[in-house]
């Protein structure tokens with residue numbers, strides 16, 4: 732199951748505490764709930780602006796340093812990558 736945290740959503744640290752083995756894709760945009768597909772995965776690439784997506788380990792310290800204007804999509808690595816349906820995801824140089 733994938734979880735979304737937009738901006739400084741308070742649930743993130745709670746998620747991290749119980750999912751430290753999972754992965755996080757950071758996106759440099761505040762995603763709206765309308766962008767979310769019913770399956771809970773990643774939004775379809777219908778937006779005109781390309782998203783800057785970076786895959787991290789959940790424990791990566793650069794994630795905590797993100798300011799406002801970001802979203803985090805969290806879950807098992809395979810499920811995250813599959814939900815992007817072939818779209819390019821960068822790997823974080825600090826943790827992967």
Ligand SMILES: [Zn+2]
Nearest residue numbers: 787791823826
């Ligand atoms: Zn990282």
